[in-house]
Amino acid sequence: xxxxxxxxxxxxxxxxxxxxxxxxxxxxxxxxxxxxxxxxxxxxxxxxxxxxxxxxxxxxxxxxxxxxxxxxxxxxxxxxxxxxxxxxxxxxxxxxxxxxxxxxxxxxxxxxxxxxxxxxxxxxxxxxxxxxxxxxxxxxx
Amino acid sequence: xxxxxxxxxxxxxxxxxxxxxxxxxxxxxxxxxxxxxxxxxxxxxxxxxxxxxxxxxxxxxxxxxxxxxxxxxxxxxxxxxxxxxxxxxxxxxxxxxxxxxxxxxxxxxxxxxxxxxxxxxxxxxxxxxxxxxxxxxxxxx
DNA sequence: GTCAAACTCTGGATTAAGTCTAAAGCCGAA
DNA sequence: TTCGGCTTTAGACTTAATCCAGAGTTTGAC
Ligand SMILES: [Mn+2]
Ligand SMILES: [Mn+2]
Ligand SMILES: [Zn+2]
Ligand SMILES: [Zn+2]
Numbered sequence: 001x002x003x004x005x006x007x008x009x010x011x012x013x014x015x016x017x018x019x020x021x022x023x024x025x026x027x028x029x030x031x032x033x034x035x036x037x038x039x040x041x042x043x044x045x046x047x048x049x050x051x052x053x054x055x056x057x058x059x060x061x062x063x064x065x066x067x068x069x070x071x072x073x074x075x076x077x078x079x080x081x082x083x084x085x086x087x088x089x090x091x092x093x094x095x096x097x098x099x100x101x102x103x104x105x106x107x108x109x110x111x112x113x114x115x116x117x118x119x120x121x122x123x124x125x126x127x128x129x130x131x132x133x134x135x136x137x138x139x140x141x
Numbered sequence: 142x143x144x145x146x147x148x149x150x151x152x153x154x155x156x157x158x159x160x161x162x163x164x165x166x167x168x169x170x171x172x173x174x175x176x177x178x179x180x181x182x183x184x185x186x187x188x189x190x191x192x193x194x195x196x197x198x199x200x201x202x203x204x205x206x207x208x209x210x211x212x213x214x215x216x217x218x219x220x221x222x223x224x225x226x227x228x229x230x231x232x233x234x235x236x237x238x239x240x241x242x243x244x245x246x247x248x249x250x251x252x253x254x255x256x257x258x259x260x261x262x263x264x265x266x267x268x269x270x271x272x273x274x275x276x277x278x279x280x281x282x
Numbered sequence: 283g284t285c286a287a288a289c290t291c292t293g294g295a296t297t298a299a300g301t302c303t304a305a306a307g308c309c310g311a312a
Numbered sequence: 313t314t315c316g317g318c319t320t321t322a323g324a325c326t327t328a329a330t331c332c333a334g335a336g337t338t339t340g341a342c
Pocket of ligand 4: 174222224228229230240241
């Protein structure tokens, strides 16, 4: 799966320590959009000797070096996204889950041409319910 | 300007107390997207006898009753938006300021038709720089 | 008008995500 | 082997937001 994760970190100018590799292994290959706490829980279950500070340090470092994007799409939900190419996001109102929507699935009339603005980046953020799956528990309100 | 703000609150099922009217007067008519702290500072300068708890209670109540929308577009920036009709948002990377972009200014190929999703709401979120204005101080990095 | 119940507001305590700090550990080059 | 710099750690700290319990206010029945 990861022919040389260590090399990938080096190429980004990151010293590949054991902790950083453990975090990278999970967060750079997930389909999810995990929060820092989720990363901590997940990686700590494999490498118990891992502190909260290191997880935050590592995630922030990865963002800084361009291996991850940080997203804030809902209240109190800062999450990390290993998909670097442009794409849109769908947020399931029932579960809170954030899903990627391929760039080509939606056509947007060139916002880069907005009068008076220099738009360097954009995405469509959608909210709603995902169809098909079993009815999920509704979030307390 | 506000022929009967009191009535508007009542119509939404909100008891129009003095504090709520003061908050409403500001937050329901601003062109800005203020944070709770900005609302507190602004309204407190007019009505000194106003607690932080009441501002949060009032803003959350207004959101619940549909007078305000809550937006979270950037890390640590929860803001409130009195514009209820659908519109897009532009975030100035230099200043952090959030501006409304009219619905018609951008055409989006009907995301409500996305396969497998029931999209109830969507917006385009843009980031970049605003042209024309004087160069603003860049945020510390 | 009186009074009690319900609603509203307040200051201070509490929570929780995230950052900071200072000491200890690790690692690679000389 | 030793040294200096990088990395990690536990716990202290910061801060937005919520909770709480007492005080104030409004409402409506009588
Ligand atoms: Mn951060
Ligand atoms: Mn809230
Ligand atoms: Zn994504
Ligand atoms: Zn807006």
